[in-house]
Amino acid sequence: QMQLVDSGGGLVQTGGSLTLSCAASGASGRTFGNVAVGWFRTPPGKGLEFVAVISTDTTGTNTDYRDSVKGRFTVSRDNAKNTVSLQMNNLKPDDTAVYYCAARRYVGISYFPQGYDYWGRGTQVTVSA
Numbered sequence: 001q002m003q004l005v006d007s008g009g010g011l012v013q014t015g016g017s018l019t020l021s022c023a024a025s026g027a028s029g030r031t032f033g034n035v036a037v038g039w040f041r042t043p044p045g046k047g048l049e050f051v052a053v054i055s056t057d058t059t060g061t062n063t064d065y066r067d068s069v070k071g072r073f074t075v076s077r078d079n080a081k082n083t084v085s086l087q088m089n090n091l092k093p094d095d096t097a098v099y100y101c102a103a104r105r106y107v108g109i110s111y112f113p114q115g116y117d118y119w120g121r122g123t124q125v126t127v128s129a
Contacts, residue, residue, distance in 0.1 A: 001026050002024055002025070002026045002032070002118045003024070003025045003118070004022055004023070004102070004119060004120040005022070005025070006021065006022045006099065006100060006120030006121065006123045007020070007023070007123050008020040008021045009099060009123030009124045009125045009126075010125070010126070011126045011128065012125075012126070012127055012128070013127070013128050014091065014092060014127055015090055016091050016127070017087070017088060017090075018088050018091065018125060019085055019086065019087050019088070020039070020085065020086040020123060020125075021084075021085050022083060022084040022101030023081075023082060024082045024083070024103065032079065032082045032103070033056060033079035034056060034057075034107060035103050035106070035107065036053060036054065036055035036103070036104040036107060036108060036109055036110065037054055037055075037075075037077065037084040037102070037103050037104075038051075038052065038101070038103075038104075038110065038116060039051040039052045039053070039075065039086050039100070039102075040099070040100045040102060041095075041097035041100065041125075042097055042098045042100075042122075043094070043097040044097070046097075048100075048113050049066065050066055050113075051065070051066055051073065051086070051099070052065045052066070052073055052075040052086060053065075053075065053109050053110070053111070054075045054076065054077055055108060055109045056077070056107070057107045057108070061077075062109060063075050064109055068094070069095070072089050072090045072091075073088050073089070074089075086099070086101075088125070091125075092127060093128070094127075095125060096125060096126050096127050097125060098123070098124050098125075099122060099123050099124075099125055100119055100120050100121075100123075101119075101120045102116035102117075102118060102119045102120070103116060103117065103118045104116050104117055105117045105118075
């Protein structure tokens with residue numbers, strides 16, 4: 001059973017940067033390296049929304065992002081360490097949210113929470129104006 005621990009949140013000013021990390025346990029590097037890992041967030045007063053995803057299959061590694069973070073956020077993975085990172089630059093107050101990493105049991109990108117089987121507990125990101 002795979003378990004995910006997301007970390008790296010904090011309080012930053014507008015324009016600042018943070019790197020979130022998602023660490024997997026209970027899965028070998030080969031297993032975690034083959035699954036799609038997504039990042040979602042819950043802004044204050046709003047529902048869970050897709051942020052970014054990384055998926056590796058026989059064709060290579062694919063990533064995608066919600067429009068509002070494109071060019072500012074970068075998702076990457078380190079299979080040797082069983083981790084996926086979300087580098088967030090030029091943060092804005094609208095990025096304030098609890099961020100969750102999630103993993104699928106299957107390859108392929110999904111933009112919907114119901115497409116994921118394993119979830120971290122979340123890490124708070126607060127961006128001050």
